[in-house]
Amino acid sequence: MQAERRISYAELWRACMAVAQRLRQQGLQPGERVALLLRASPEYVAAYYGALAAGAVAVPLNADAKPPAIGGLLRHCEARFLISGSGLEEPARAAIGSAACRLLPAAGFGMWTASDAGGELSDLPVEPAMPATILYTSGTTGAPKGVLLSHGNLVSNVLAVVAYLRLTPSDRILHVLPFHYSYGNSVLHTHLAAGATVIIEPGFAYPHRILECMAAEGATGFSGVPATYALLLSRTRLDRYPLASLRYLTQAGGAMAAADILRVREQLPQAAFFVMYGQTEACSRLTYLPPERLLDKLGSVGRPIADTELRVVDAAGQPLAPNRIGHVCVRGPGVMLGYWNDPGATRQVLRDGWLWTGDLGRLDEEGFLYLHGRASELIKTGAHRVSPAEIEDVLLRLDGVAEAAAAGVPDPLLGQTIKVWLVPQPDAQLGVREVLAHCRRHLPLYKVPKQVVFTAALPRTASGKIRRLALIEPEGQQTGG
Amino acid sequence: MAAATKIRAYILENYLFTDDETALDDDESLIERGIIDSTGIMEVIFFLEQEFGVRVDDEDMVPENLDSVRRIAAFVERKRAIA
Numbered sequence: 001m002q003a004e005r006r007i008s009y010a011e012l013w014r015a016c017m018a019v020a021q022r023l024r025q026q027g028l029q030p031g032e033r034v035a036l037l038l039r040a041s042p043e044y045v046a047a048y049y050g051a052l053a054a055g056a057v058a059v060p061l062n063a064d065a066k067p068p069a070i071g072g073l074l075r076h077c078e079a080r081f082l083i084s085g086s087g088l089e090e091p092a093r094a095a096i097g098s099a100a101c102r103l104l105p106a107a108g109f110g111m112w113t114a115s116d117a118g119g120e121l122s123d124l125p126v127e128p129a130m131p132a133t134i135l136y137t138s139g140t141t142g143a144p145k146g147v148l149l150s151h152g153n154l155v156s157n158v159l160a161v162v163a164y165l166r167l168t169p170s171d172r173i174l175h176v177l178p179f180h181y182s183y184g185n186s187v188l189h190t191h192l193a194a195g196a197t198v199i200i201e202p203g204f205a206y207p208h209r210i211l212e213c214m215a216a217e218g219a220t221g222f223s224g225v226p227a228t229y230a231l232l233l234s235r236t237r238l239d240r241y242p243l244a245s246l247r248y249l250t251q252a253g254g255a256m257a258a259a260d261i262l263r264v265r266e267q268l269p270q271a272a273f274f275v276m277y278g279q280t281e282a283c284s285r286l287t288y289l290p291p292e293r294l295l296d297k298l299g300s301v302g303r304p305i306a307d308t309e310l311r312v313v314d315a316a317g318q319p320l321a322p323n324r325i326g327h328v329c330v331r332g333p334g335v336m337l338g339y340w341n342d343p344g345a346t347r348q349v350l351r352d353g354w355l356w357t358g359d360l361g362r363l364d365e366e367g368f369l370y371l372h373g374r375a376s377e378l379i380k381t382g383a384h385r386v387s388p389a390e391i392e393d394v395l396l397r398l399d400g401v402a403e404a405a406a407a408g409v410p411d412p413l414l415g416q417t418i419k420v421w422l423v424p425q426p427d428a429q430l431g432v433r434e435v436l437a438h439c440r441r442h443l444p445l446y447k448v449p450k451q452v453v454f455t456a457a458l459p460r461t462a463s464g465k466i467r468r469l470a471l472i473e474p475e476g477q478q479t480g481g
Numbered sequence: 482m483a484a485a486t487k488i489r490a491y492i493l494e495n496y497l498f499t500d501d502e503t504a505l506d507d508d509e510s511l512i513e514r515g516i517i518d519s520t521g522i523m524e525v526i527f528f529l530e531q532e533f534g535v536r537v538d539d540e541d542m543v544p545e546n547l548d549s550v551r552r553i554a555a556f557v558e559r560k561r562a563i564a
Binding site: 064203207209227234235236240382414433436437445446 | 494497498499512515516517518519520521522523526537539540542543544547
């Protein structure tokens with residue numbers, strides 16, 4: 001359901017079937033990609049599961065991305081169809097350009113009714129190994145990485161999460177996370193699998209409204225990233241709202257400050273707080289910290305979910321003793337099939353059946369995982385992962401910029417914000433405002449830098465690669481970490 | 482300077498990076514047009530509190546008060562009137 005519109009499972013099922021029939025009628029073959037450019041809404045849900053029911057690989061895209069970026073992904077995944085949501089037909093058309101991809105505008109939930117589409121959907125045998133979805137993530141190089149997940153991947157991950165959150169049909173979750181990211185995707189799948197009610201609240205501009213909505217709807221659950229909770233805590237006391245039904249809160253998407261976790265617990269003692277950790281490459285969920293261990297294991301992201309193995313190894317892949325920091329590797333039924341059309345990138349992270357997460361961490365004597373930063377330079381800001389190379393590419397297109405570097409710098413609210421360093425060309429007249437206006441034209445809002453610095457030179461390795469971590473080192477020291 | 486003028490100038494400078502007055506209409510939705518996001522709203526509130534000395538309560542943080550230059554200006558005027 002969304003705002004004032006309530007949709008039953010029976011209606012949702014009919015809408016999904018209508019989408020599936022429409023796709024089949026248009027000639028979709030099983031395994032072909034159906035991209036989705038829709039905001040978090042009931043029509044998104046119908047389009048996503050309708051595409052799966054038709055045997056397609058569903059590829060949700062960021063509705064806030066600029067058309068050239070969307071077009072790049074459509075070509076990358078060789079999408080046969082693009083379903084666009086209300087108000088997004090124009091950017092969808094611009095994104096498709098000359099690509100061999102057909103646009104299917106979905107102007108509202110239920111626009112495609114079964115009678116409209118006609119014909120029965122012949123049963124499609126869905127096998128666990130069949131590809132189900134591609135979720136795009138940011139890599140440090142800026143090249144798109146499409147995480148290909150099978151039906152088996154998704155089902156195993158969903159069942160594990162439903163079990164530890166003890167989700168039931170009486171649960172009601174307020175869903176504020178982007179659907180096209182693995183965390184939001186997982187919240188949707190798990191609650192629908194449990195037959196729960198999903199209250200869709202796209203965007204998170206007004207925390208007071210979110211809390212009022214949770215109270216009015218008798219929400220039993222809420223999921224957020226650290227920035228979501230930091231925003232909720234920044235202006236208000238959570239215990240001012242009648243949230244007696246609230247049973248569980250989940251947090252993933254980067255380390256949340258212990259002080260914030262304790263404040264949430266103090267103000268919402270009725271709700272169990274689940275710290276979780278995962279990765280798109282593993283369907284989303286890898287570990288969770290049982291709420292009853294939250295205080296004595298504060299700072300840990302917990303232990304592996306059902307059927308998943310986790311170990312911390314050295315660079316050669318040898319397991320390390322407890323409390324030694326190394327590379328976090330995992331193995332289990334949620335680990336992706338690979339990166340779409342990128343065997344080279346796949347080989348780098350899938351080795352001998354283990355997924356190398358790129359995260360550094362240690363396991364304590366009881367097997368609880370503590371993360372210690374990332375081996376990569378990916379920027380984590382709010383719920384987003386941003387490739388520094390993508391920002392740099394945009395900056396280099398601005399007249400007067402000779403060299404550019406981007407990196408994440410610590411931010412109390414968002415975890416990190418984007419800072420850029422620019423080397424102007426000789427005699428160039430470059431101002432901060434001009435740089436930011438250029439970024440705004442070419443990037444979605446969350447990728448626009450918060451700080452711009454002009455400098456004479458960038459630190460580089462012997463081979464000429466920018467040493468981004470060297471740029472932020474002094475700041476790390478200033479802020480004590 | 483009238484509140485609306487100051488607010489428009491602040492948003493043009495900090496979110497649209499321009500002084501072109503035509504870049505923003507007073508009635509345009511700041512969220513729907515993608516001019517500001519959830520953290521931007523917090524920054525705007527901080528600006529209103531600093532610049533106009535008004536106190537923004539939880540209940541005030543709703544789109545009816547904050548989603549366009551005209552709404553923000555009217556909100557600031559109301560707050561000042563009761564202060």
